[in-house]
Amino acid sequence: MRLDQFVSQSTGMPRSEAVKVIRWGQVRVNGENITKTSTHIDPASEVLLDEEKIVLPGAIYLMLHKPAGVVSATEDTEHRTVLDLIDHPHRHTLHVVGRLDKDTTGLLLLTNDGDWSHRISAPKHHVPKTYLATLAWELSEAGAQALRAGVQLHGEKGLTKPAEVEILPEKQARVTISEGKYHQVKRMFAAVGNRVEALHRERIGGLVLDAELSSGEWRALLTQEHV
Structure with a gap:
């Protein structure tokens, strides 16, 4: 994977910040200082940021009770996004699984697991x-x-x-x-x-919006909910 992607996902910092720390020479991979952000590395490599080891997080699966007026996107220059509602150290690694219209409320899923989101949102699976x-x-x-x-x-x-x-x-x-x-x-x-x-x-599918979640609230999925 790309080094800037690795740093972003490992630390939870936005990709733009990851690019900066790499270019400023703060990242070492297997003992070598690398400043090219697009360098592809093995995720199993030893990566140090300011001499501290960083590793990729495990898979993340979240359920959000989406309120009206919030867009199902990770970035938007004009509107508040669902990612703005997620207080998670690795929220910048997440993507939306099947969008909802801005004015539609209810169950929305977010994850960093591309294979899982594809199984849920790809039209051919008819979930x-x-x-x-x-x-x-x-x-x-x-x-x-x-x-x-x-x-x-x-x-x-x-x-x-x-x-x-x-x-x-x-x-x-x-x-x-x-x-x-x-x-x-x-x-x-x-x-x-x-x-x-x-x-x-x-x-x-089999996932029902948690009745305990108020509008705008989220929680991690239980293991049995995302397998």
């Missing part, structure tokens, strides 16, 4: 995701049946895959989908003549 939608109007049984059968989204050629739909009181509906098309849930309800006023993700 189901469950959302609670607050609608402009009560969802009719005919609308629910259409969603269960698959609907035509604006700008798409084929139908959506069949969804699980539960009609709830107070203009709400719970829907489970196994695809990840752009703004899919909102577009699905639009296709049956309704409008999503608020959207909250409750579940990804």
Whole structure:
């Protein structure tokens, strides 16, 4: 892996800071001072920063209760990001597993394990995701049946895959989908003549948002939750 990536992930410092300490000659790899940030090294190498050994952290898996108004990104020049909510020494090594729209709330996962996030978010794996939608109007049984059968989204050629739909009181509906098309849930309800006023993700695969987490709070996943 690249040396600047190694230093960033080992220390939790932003990549830009890692670049600086390498260029300033503060990093030694297997006894050799290296100032080229793009140098590729074996992660098992002995790396010293200011003569102190640094090592890569283990895999990190976090669950966040995402609030509205925060973007699912690690960097944004205009808006607060979900990473700003994470008080973790290695937060700069994390990436978002399956984004949520800025105004959508609920379960969001972050990790530094690329293979794990790919298994969850890659479309070919069809991992189901469950959302609670607050609608402009009560969802009719005919609308629910259409969603269960698959609907035509604006700008798409084929139908959506069949969804699980539960009609709830107070203009709400719970829907489970196994695809990840752009703004899919909102577009699905639009296709049956309704409008999503608020959207909250409750579940990804077997992972359910911890009821103990208030909006904006996070916790590490338990071992049995990420295997």
